[in-house]
Amino acid sequence: xxxxxxxxxxxxxxxxxxxxxxxxxxxxxxxxxxxxxxxxxxxxxxxxxxxxxxxxxxxxxxxxxxxxxxxxxxxxxxxxxxxxxxxxxxxxxxxxxxxxxxxxxxxxxxxxxxxxxxxxxxxxxxxxxxxxxxxxxxxxxxxxxxxxxxxxxxxxxxxxxxxxxxxxxxxxxxxxxxxxxxxxxxxxxxxxxxxxxxxxxxxxxxxxxxxxxxxxxxxxxxxxxxxxxxxxxxxxxxxxxxxxxxxxxxxxxxxxxxxxxxxxxxxxxxxxxxxxxxxxxxxxxxxxxxxxxxxxxxxxxxxxxxxxxxxxxxxxxxxxxxxxxxxxxxxxxxxxxxxxxxxxxxxx
Ligand code: SF4
Numbered sequence: 001x002x003x004x005x006x007x008x009x010x011x012x013x014x015x016x017x018x019x020x021x022x023x024x025x026x027x028x029x030x031x032x033x034x035x036x037x038x039x040x041x042x043x044x045x046x047x048x049x050x051x052x053x054x055x056x057x058x059x060x061x062x063x064x065x066x067x068x069x070x071x072x073x074x075x076x077x078x079x080x081x082x083x084x085x086x087x088x089x090x091x092x093x094x095x096x097x098x099x100x101x102x103x104x105x106x107x108x109x110x111x112x113x114x115x116x117x118x119x120x121x122x123x124x125x126x127x128x129x130x131x132x133x134x135x136x137x138x139x140x141x142x143x144x145x146x147x148x149x150x151x152x153x154x155x156x157x158x159x160x161x162x163x164x165x166x167x168x169x170x171x172x173x174x175x176x177x178x179x180x181x182x183x184x185x186x187x188x189x190x191x192x193x194x195x196x197x198x199x200x201x202x203x204x205x206x207x208x209x210x211x212x213x214x215x216x217x218x219x220x221x222x223x224x225x226x227x228x229x230x231x232x233x234x235x236x237x238x239x240x241x242x243x244x245x246x247x248x249x250x251x252x253x254x255x256x257x258x259x260x261x262x263x264x265x266x267x268x269x270x271x272x273x274x275x276x277x278x279x280x281x282x283x284x285x286x287x288x289x290x291x292x293x294x295x296x297x298x299x300x301x302x303x304x305x306x307x308x309x310x311x312x313x314x315x316x317x318x319x320x321x322x323x324x325x326x327x328x329x330x331x332x333x334x335x336x337x338x339x340x341x342x343x344x345x346x347x348x
Contacts, residue, residue, distance in 0.1 A: 002061045004086075006034055007133015010182055020055050028182065030056070035136075035183040038144045040064055065137040069343055082339050083141065085110075085134050089127055091161050092339050093138040095145075098326075101154025104142050106135055108171055109162025112337075114196050115231045116217070118261050120295050121161035121337030124344065130162070132173035139178060155190040159215070161337055164193050165201035175210055188212050194259065196232050197241040206251040214248050215257040215288075216241060220267050221275035229267065242279060249284060256285040262308055263292045264301040273314040286321040295338075 005013055014027035029047050033039040042048070042056040068090060069082035077097045084090050091107035110127035112119070135158075143153050156178070158164045164171045175191060178184040194215040195202065202214070218241070220226035226233040233241075245256045258280070262268045280287070289312055291302045303311075308324060315322040 002059055004063045004133065005030065005060050006062045006064060007131055007136060007177070009177060009180065016060070017056070020059060022052060022055065026052070031182045034062055035140060038140060063133065063137070065134065065141055067141065069339060071339065079142075079145075080339055081138075081141065082343055083138055085130070090340050090343060091130065091138070092337065093142060093160060095142050102142075102146055102151060103155045103157060104139055104153050105157045105160050106138050107160035107162050108135060108158055108164040108167050108174075112162050113166070114163050116196060116219075117229045117298055118219075118263060118292050118295060118300055119337060120297065120341055123297055123337065123341060126162075129167040129170055132170045132177055135170070135174040136177055136183065139184065143184065153184065153186070155192070156186065157192040157194065157215075159192070159194040161340070163196055163198065165195045165198040165205070168201050168204070172205075172208060172210070175212065192257070196230055197236050197244075198232070199236040199240050199244045202241075202244040202248055206248045211252055211254055213254055213257065214245065214252075215259055216245050217261075218258040218276075218287075219261050221272045221279060225267050225272070229261075229263070238279070242283075245285070246283060256283070258285055258287045259290060260287055261290045261292050262303050262311060264303040264307070266300075268303045268307050268311055270310065270314055273311050277315060277318040277320055280320055281318070286323065287315055288323055288325055290325045291327070293338075 003016060005016065010027050010031045013030055014024045017026060017030070018024070026048065030045065033045040039045055040062055042053045045053060063086045065083035065085060067081050068084045071080045079095045081093045082090050083093060089110040091110050093107060094105040096103045096105065107130065109129050111124055112122040113126035115122050139153065139156060146152055158171065171193070175188070178186050179188060188211045192213040192215050194217060196217045205214070217230070219229050223233060223237050226238055248254070249256050276287070289308065291308055292300050294300060294302060312322050312324055
């Protein structure tokens with residue numbers, strides 16, 4: 001079995017190549033070739049001798065994602081990729097060209113076990129966790145495309161398929177890895193992790209001293225509605241989630257974002273907005289309203305524009321900082337998991 005070097009830190013690469021009598025400084029070159037210059041084979045690493053390349057080829061591999069589907073929105077601002085990993089499993093990644101820069105939404109698991117009602121990623125359950133290298137490879141694929149246009153990724157959001165905090169070790173490893181100067185050199189402040197509220201892991205993340213933004217998928221103002229939309233709420237109720245979020249803010253100083261998907265007739269009533277105001281009053285947080293992306297399999301509908309604006313105004317009038325998420329790529333099935341589901345159906 002050859003060892004996959006993609007997804008390793010420079011020091012770890014050095015450890016591996018030392019066994020084959022390659023000097024430590026070669027690890028830096030290998031890391032830069034893989035992560036900065038997007039090399040897929042050792043023969044592309046022209047600063048290494050042919051002999052070194054042959055040694056590496058014999059013992060190691062570089063596993064990158066391959067793109068099996070790609071959809072571009074009509075306005076060319078959103079590109080959705082379906083990537084395949086070494087074992088043939090697939091997950092989605094989205095590039096969003098925003099006015100403030102290029103943001104990439106990454107998947108952290110193949111499928112998801114969390115069962116959120118509005119989400120297509122969970123329809124076929126969880127297949128497996130993604131490794132740090134597999135998450136990084138999604139990002140670098142997009143970075144390569146942007147690089148050809150002399151642009152670069154400015155921010156990342158872990159908001160694709162999967163619950164990042166269930167895949168904790170790989171996710172934290174990935175965050176540290178893409179902060180390294182020989183990979184992406186991304187600042188922690190340009191990273192956002194979205195969770196459905198795995199309470200013990202929120203406390204653990206607060207202790208990591210990574211000043212990333214935490215985004216909490218709230219989607220309801222009380223346990224009754226939240227448990228209906230998000231089964232995880234039966235394990236970690238809304239009070240517990242809000243307490244953990246406040247603790248995260250106190251420890252990191254990073255303001256929390258609460259995601260609230262608006263579903264017609266389920267959580268978009270003024271009574272819900274009022275309850276939300278009472279829960280969030282006094283917190284240094286902002287609410288991001290997301291009109292639901294229709295998931296035909298679940299029969300969920302998007303509220304009318306009037307209802308969306310009414311909900312938003314109610315929060316704003318009560319001093320809760322609120323935005324409505326700008327829609328991007330609805331013409332290319334931008335809801336998380338839809339492209340993969342179509343691909344799996346066609347494959348069958
Ligand atoms: S919203 Fe996130 S946590 Fe919920 S099912 Fe979808 S991928 Fe999983």
